[in-house]
Amino acid sequence: MDATTDKDPLVQEQIYNALCYLGESEPEEILNSCDEYLRQHDKLAYPHRVIVLKAMETVVKNNIALLDKSTAKDVIRDWQQAASNVLVAVGQRFINKVMEEVLTKFQPGILPHYFVMQTFANLSVSNGE
DSSP: OGGGGOSOHHHHHHHHHHHHHHHHHOHHHHHHHHHHHHHHTTTOOHHHHHHHHHHHHHHHHHHGGGSOHHHHHHHHHHHHHHHHHHHHHHHTTOHHHHHHHHHTTOOTTSOOOHHHHHHHHHHHHHTOO
């Protein structure tokens, strides 16, 4: 997975495709490996983190019926945290665009999802002056 940091888009696409391919035969193993990789590389630049997150999303979507309930719950929580972190990182440069997207998740009369609130809070902290 370290090759996700390669600047060549073709290499990045090959890594994504390889993770998805491996996820077809061993979805839980790939999801756990991606999760562990993201935990060990918490300073990974967001474009490279997105590659791993997109692969995780594809593996989950393509294998949702095969996943163990506890694995799915853990992966979803970790995936949401990682996605929130990506939005906060992008927001350090493009705060207006990220805020527009996050604010669309606030609907009148509906309690926002935990990670929407956490992302909103982390955006304000990381961009506070």
